[in-house]
Amino acid sequence: MNTKRxxxxxxxxxxxxxxxxxxxxxxxIYKDEDIKVNIFELDNNxxxxxxxxxxxxxxxxxxKSEEAINKVxxxxxxxxxxxxxxxxxxxxDTIAVLDYIKKIDMKxxxxxxxxxxxxxxxxxxxxxxxxxxxxxxxxxxxxFFNRCNDLTEDSVKKQFVGFFGSDVYNIESKVEKIFxxxxxxxxxxxxxxxxxxxSHKISLYDSYKSSKDLVENIVTYxxxxxxxxxxxxxxxxxxxxxxxxxxxxIDNLSIINKIKG
Numbered sequence: 001m002n003t004k005r006x007x008x009x010x011x012x013x014x015x016x017x018x019x020x021x022x023x024x025x026x027x028x029i030y031k032d033e034d035i036k037v038n039i040f041e042l043d044n045n046x047x048x049x050x051x052x053x054x055x056x057x058x059x060x061x062x063x064k065s066e067e068a069i070n071k072v073x074x075x076x077x078x079x080x081x082x083x084x085x086x087x088x089x090x091x092x093d094t095i096a097v098l099d100y101i102k103k104i105d106m107k108x109x110x111x112x113x114x115x116x117x118x119x120x121x122x123x124x125x126x127x128x129x130x131x132x133x134x135x136x137x138x139x140x141x142x143x144f145f146n147r148c149n150d151l152t153e154d155s156v157k158k159q160f161v162g163f164f165g166s167d168v169y170n171i172e173s174k175v176e177k178i179f180x181x182x183x184x185x186x187x188x189x190x191x192x193x194x195x196x197x198x199s200h201k202i203s204l205y206d207s208y209k210s211s212k213d214l215v216e217n218i219v220t221y222x223x224x225x226x227x228x229x230x231x232x233x234x235x236x237x238x239x240x241x242x243x244x245x246x247x248x249x250i251d252n253l254s255i256i257n258k259i260k261g
Contacts, residue, residue, distance in 0.1 A: 005082065006076055006083075007084070007086065007109070007110050007111075008086040008109050009021050009086065010098055010128050010132070011088070011114055011115070011125070012128050013090055015090065016118075017116060017147065018087055020146070022085050023050075023055070023203055025188060026112065027039075027203065027204075028208070028250060029083075029256055029257055035081060037055050037056065037082070038055075038084045038085065039058070039087060040069075040086045041057065041087045042060050042065040042069075042086060043089030050201045050202060050203055050206070053202075055203055062089065062096050065097055068086070069086070069100055069101060069106070070104075072084040073104065076106070098128075098132065098134075099131075102134055102135040106135075110140045112141075112144055113128050113142070114144045115160070116147055117159050117162070122163060126178065129178060140183045140259075141181060141182055141183050142182070142186055143178075143185050145186070145188065147190040148188060149190055151189055151252065186255055186256060186258075189252050191249050193245060207246055208246070211242075211244075211247055212243075215240070215243050215247055218240060221236065221240070
């Protein structure tokens with residue numbers, strides 16, 4: 001049984017990018033596979049809406065979250081060939097979801113905790129890790145540093161001073177306190193493309209194949225556009241530039257493949 005097809009994205013702090021990871025980042029692990037990806041949004045305040053998406057969205061209010069988790073549990077037990085991503089809300093929403101997972105003794109979940117550079121966020125991460133370890137002391141737990149201005153380690157450390165500290169500002173490093181409980185640290189780039197995709201109600205997962213096709217076959221497409229006139233040509237060249245940027249972003253996200261079973 002592949003136990004790494006069930007993911008949970010918890011964090012007791014809101015606004016850290018849980019939905020970005022759930023909708024745009026984690027599904028990219030399976031971008032080249034013919035596999036069903038389910039996203040369970042367990043949040044009283046959030047609802048993603050994408051047009052003609054290959055991702056299967058299922059939104060539940062927190063008081064109905066048990067129904068969603070039971071579906072994921074069923075898939076795990078029956079070895080269903082599907083990917084399940086649980087997108088928790090912030091604060092009490094995350095705690096409620098983790099409490100129920102603990103109540104039914106559900107294991108074999110990969111936990112991905114997103115963080116941003118809010119200097120006061122470390123305590124939220126500690127709280128979230130504690131709740132996860134109460135469920136499963138051996139749980140695979142990854143921290144994703146979201147919206148990184150640069151993906152080099154030195155730059156990330158300077159940006160996330162709440163975790164790594166700063167000699168310049170006399171801030172103590174705290175990250176050592178969670179080393180033993182964390183499987184890995186991953187850096188996710190800050191990109192306007194996430195916002196653009198959201199505004200167009202498209203996921204990175206859905207835009208991948210069309211972008212790849214456009215870039216790989218640009219010579220054929222250019223000839224076709226030229227025959228349709230300057231206006232059509234100009235419009236589609238802009239789409240080509242966007243497609244190249246999409247593929248570059250996906251390439252920068254390739255590090256997430258390490259969490260795939």
